[in-house]
Amino acid sequence: MKISLNWLKEYIPNIKKNDIFIEELTSLGLEVSSEVKVKKDTVIDIDMTPNRADCLSIIGIARDLSAIYKNKIAYPKAIKFLKLKHSNILAIDKKISSSYSALIIKNIDNSLKTPFFIKNRLDMCGLKTINFVVDVLNYVMLENGQPMHAFDHDKFNGNIKVRFAKNNEKMTALDGQNYTLMKDIPVIADDKKPQAIAGVIGSEESSVTDKTKNIIIESAYFTPNLIRRSSKHFRLQTDASYRFERGVDPLINKYAIGRVLAILTEHTSIEDFSFNHLSAPKVAKHINRSILVKPNLFESSLGIKISDKFILQTLSYLGFNPKKSKKGFSVTIPSHRFDIGIAQDLVEEVARVYGYNNFKPILATNSLNNIKDSTNQFDGYSDLLVARGYNEIISFSFIPKGDQSNHVPKTKIASLVNPISEDKAELRGSMINSILNTCAYNFSRKNNNLRIFESGKTYIKHRDKSIIEENILAGAISGINSESNLKNEQVKLSFFDIKGDLLSILPDVSFEVNADIKYIGKACQAVIKQNNKIIGYCGEPEKSLYSQYSIKNQIFYFELMIDKITPISSLKYKKISIFPKIRRDLTILIDDEVIASDIIDAVQRKSFNYMITSKISDIFYNKSNLDIGNKSMTIEFVFQDKSSTLRDEQVNDEMEKIVLLLKNKFKAIVRS
Amino acid sequence: MPKDHTSLISDLEEKLKECSSSHDIANIKSQYLGKSGIITNKFGSLKDAALDERKELGRSLNILKTQIQNLIAAKLIEIQDVKNDNKVDITLPGKNISTGSKHPVSITINGITSILAKYGFTSVSGVEVEDEFHNFEALNIPETHPARDMHDTFYVSDDKLLRTHTSSVQIRSMLSNKAPLKIMTPGKVYRCDSDPTHSPMFHQIEGLYIDKNVNFCHLKGVLISFITEFFGKDMEIRFRPSYFPFTEPSAELDIKFKGKWLEVLGCGMVHPNVLSNVKIDTKKYSGFAFGLGIERLAMLKYDIVDLRMFYENDISFLSQFKGLK
Known part of the structure; x- marks a missing residue:
């Protein structure tokens, strides 16, 4: 809210001319977000929190400041309506307005120029000048916070009715728009039709121009929720609705209209006016409510002792009526404070005047240790991947509509009811889309060498409509091993790079064929298992995904279901043999269909004497001296005994058994 | 010798x-x-x-x-x-250099949680798809509060939404663990908002300390120490009154940055209604809570001006953060 500093100063007596209270405003919770010098004045913009409806006026802000300056504010003069000269008939629905004032002025010259100071102040506060009466209404609204509306009496057919609209009633408003009303929208109507959407905007038809002679001025309290509903429904926020929906002091409408009349009569002669006011017995729930604050609450909440004198004084300046008793403080809430409901609210009132920055910080570092850390499941793996050259990415949890239709069944896709755009319409059911999207983005920027990973969630809708979130660690590689390498050391990344990376971070997992994952191609697809349990998948993405993301570079992808991984926790040390190891290589010719793990598994299962490791150390395909359909494989075996030095003959015996096994089982031919 | x-x-x-x-x-x-x-x-x-x-x-x-x-x-x-010419030209490029890096958001979360862990906070996570009770009602956010608008909240169904803050995790923790409690809740949150300064998904961390005799001075103690440690130097800090439905008194913490006050986090003493909603005895216990946006803090610390950089995942951007944990 924009206000003029000079205007604000008028209501705080004895304030020094040069006092700039920007710091004070901010420390009260009325944060000054900007200040602009305008001639001899300063315009400040205050970011008003939604609870402080009482500060949507100069008087309201002055009242807050008065608690700091310890000066009662000087309320501007208004005309008091002692006797009602005329009783215009009002039919008011008390659910809409529990306090309603109307003033009818006859024969006013509305072509008068708006007084300069009013025009100037409206301008500084960001309001347009319209015509004499409307400008005065706006001026009083800025001053007191009471929005008011003026109708052209001659265009108003009969009596004022505050009622709910009928379905399909129509109104053309001041903004030139046509509004179709419905039955829960409160309106101000004449005998025939609505002339205003209550508290939001008036009709064009009964609007006041500089030619208007006879005017009805409305000053009312409207039930905040109803105004909010109208404003939301029509997506229309006005200076009036903004205040009404937050809560205008229900007891000032009569005063505000008197204030208007006081200003008008200073600038023109008004002889014929009549006033009416209707009010419910209980205008609003919060009025005259009393709250008991226990004597120790201020200290126990705030951590320091604040004197009774300070508490009583502060609350009085803010408009409360506090009384000290043995039970504590009994505090009556003023009509302008909608936001005060419990004792703790009063603690804040005292604290903000005392100054948040005047409380001494105390650092309590005690640890309770009664809860298990549940967030770090990714941490270790992330660190290891980073060390192996992966960049961590973070993608949106939502992906474009249709992007996952090939691999997530429609019934399992969780869609947003109100997406921000079509390209952020569905929650991801797997990580592949996020990963490929990032690859594509980087390829388009010529970042061709990638090692990326993301630790995030996937979202799958279940039959009962609940949504299951799963923690996934996924990633991809593409390009060459390292840009830093000299040309002859640069190697294109392959499936075995990703396999190597995964085995480095999870040494106890195995890779098996026959994964059944739709988005990974059949040619290069592995299921990752730990203790015979599936914990993830890897391989090359399925072909259609390459075209879906317009990717030409080869990519290898992996994903791990983090919650299914068992960290290696119990490990028992095995005694190390001090006797020498003997290494033997065996090269065999073998059918192409036989895969590496068949051979290693067969050898491992037999548990040959002294053999401690066996691994594939070399492989050749379709060399000229081999038959087509065969491959040459070299297997490296290492032997060691726990209690003595092995002799060659002992190892030879075992090697013979191994050769026999491979011959029988795989028709292997030993090459010399 | x-x-x-x-x-x-x-x-x-x-x-x-x-x-x-x-x-x-x-x-x-x-x-x-x-x-x-x-x-x-x-x-x-x-x-x-x-x-x-x-x-x-x-x-x-x-x-x-x-x-x-x-x-x-x-x-x-x-x-x-x-x-013998055996001298090695050690200025030739190193082999297999990896430019791996953590995401600046992760680095920032790690930085924050490791500081708060020293103050005794335990890290807790929770679901992102929430219900109205845990995201709003239990937090004393009335139906009429702006945060309840369709405009701000992503809905997945009539009664399921994407959490708009990690306070929902606090509610779940309080319900299952009761008092005393000292937790921090980092994670993704979602708001129906997108412009250069708002992202529909961003990260938050919130802290919550419920115990006997916890007061406003304790809140200030944790936050002032935290900000000082996080930025690695004494910062000009101010607290000013603010408004959140779930705290009373409520405050915002600003830091002076390049001559200007910048809002970095919201905090306050936990509202008695929130404690009652999770069946914690307000006569025995009180507490404070605070929450801050990770991206915002990362932007300040690393001088990043465009929020969108965080989710574009350009390797040229990401690899600048190598070496940071």
Whole structure:
């Protein structure tokens, strides 16, 4: 809210001319977000929190400041309506307005120029000048916070009715728009039709121009929720609705209209006016409510002792009526404070005047240790991947509509009811889309060498409509091993790079064929298992995904279901043999269909004497001296005994058994 | 070591410095260790020494000889290496350099949680798809609060939404663990908002401390220490009153950054209604809570101006953060 500093100063007596209270405003919770010098004045913009409806006026802000300056504010003069000269008939629905004032002025010259100071102040506060009466209404609204509306009496057919609209009633408003009303929208109507959407905007038809002679001025309290509903429904926020929906002091409408009349009569002669006011017995729930604050609450909440004198004084300046008793403080809430409901609210009132920055910080570092850390499941793996050259990415949890239709069944896709755009319409059911999207983005920027990973969630809708979130660690590689390498050391990344990376971070997992994952191609697809349990998948993405993301570079992808991984926790040390190891290589010719793990598994299962490791150390395909359909494989075996030095003959015996096994089982031919 | 031995060594060192070829070194070697070299002679004169000193003298001579041999050998290797072209051009590129990096959001979360862990906060996570109770009602956010608008909240179904803050995790923790409690809740949150300063998904961390006799001074203590540690220097900090439905009193913490006050986090004493909603006895317990946006803090710390950088995942951006944890 924009206000003029000079205007604000008028209501705080004895304030020094040069006092700039920007710091004070901010420390009260009325944060000054900007200040602009305008001639001899300063315009400040205050970011008003939604609870402080009482500060949507100069008087309201002055009242807050008065608690700091310890000066009662000087309320501007208004005309008091002692006797009602005329009783215009009002039919008011008390659910809409529990306090309603109307003033009818006859024969006013509305072509008068708006007084300069009013025009100037409206301008500084960001309001347009319209015509004499409307400008005065706006001026009083800025001053007191009471929005008011003026109708052209001659265009108003009969009596004022505050009622709910009928379905399909129509109104053309001041903004030139046509509004179709419905039955829960409160309106101000004449005998025939609505002339205003209550508290939001008036009709064009009964609007006041500089030619208007006879005017009805409305000053009312409207039930905040109803105004909010109208404003939301029509997506229309006005200076009036903004205040009404937050809560205008229900007891000032009569005063505000008197204030208007006081200003008008200073600038023109008004002889014929009549006033009416209707009010419910209980205008609003919060009025005259009393709250008991226990004597120790201020200290126990705030951590320091604040004197009774300070508490009583502060609350009085803010408009409360506090009384000290043995039970504590009994505090009556003023009509302008909608936001005060419990004792703790009063603690804040005292604290903000005392100054948040005047409380001494105390650092309590005690640890309770009664809860298990549940967030770090990714941490270790992330660190290891980073060390192996992966960049961590973070993608949106939502992906474009249709992007996952090939691999997530429609019934399992969780869609947003109100997406921000079509390209952020569905929650991801797997990580592949996020990963490929990032690859594509980087390829388009010529970042061709990638090692990326993301630790995030996937979202799958279940039959009962609940949504299951799963923690996934996924990633991809593409390009060459390292840009830093000299040309002859640069190697294109392959499936075995990703396999190597995964085995480095999870040494106890195995890779098996026959994964059944739709988005990974059949040619290069592995299921990752730990203790015979599936914990993830890897391989090359399925072909259609390459075209879906317009990717030409080869990519290898992996994903791990983090919650299914068992960290290696119990490990028992095995005694190390001090006797020498003997290494033997065996090269065999073998059918192409036989895969590496068949051979290693067969050898491992037999548990040959002294053999401690066996691994594939070399492989050749379709060399000229081999038959087509065969491959040459070299297997490296290492032997060691726990209690003595092995002799060659002992190892030879075992090697013979191994050769026999491979011959029988795989028709292997030993090459010399 | 006898004095004359010490000076002998330093003499030799001086002489070796002058050597530039293996020939020079051979000369020096014969001067010391040759048939009539200094050391050989010294061994020769051992027999003239008194019988009881002979043993000790012999030992120190042996030490001297070894030292001289080592010095000469080292110099010889040095000269040969240079000569044999074995010198490595260590300025050539290193092999298989990995430019792996953590995402700046993760780095920032780690930075924050490791500081708060020292103050006794335990990290807790929770679901992102939430219901109205845990995201709004339990937090004293009335139906009419702006945060309840369709405009701000993503809905997945009539009664399921994407959490708009990690306070929902606090509610779940309070319901299952009761008081006392000292937790922090980092994670993704979602708001129906997108412009250069707002992202529909971003990260938050919130802290919550519920115990006996927790007051506003404790809140200030944790936050001032935290900000100072996070930025690694004393910052100009101010607290100002603000409004959140779930805290009372409520405050916002601003820091002076490049001459301007910037809002970095919201905080306050937990509203009694929130404690009652999770069945914590407000007569016995009180607490404070705070929450802050990770991206915002990361932007301040790393001078990032465009929020969108975080989710574009351009490797050229990400790899700048290598080396940070």
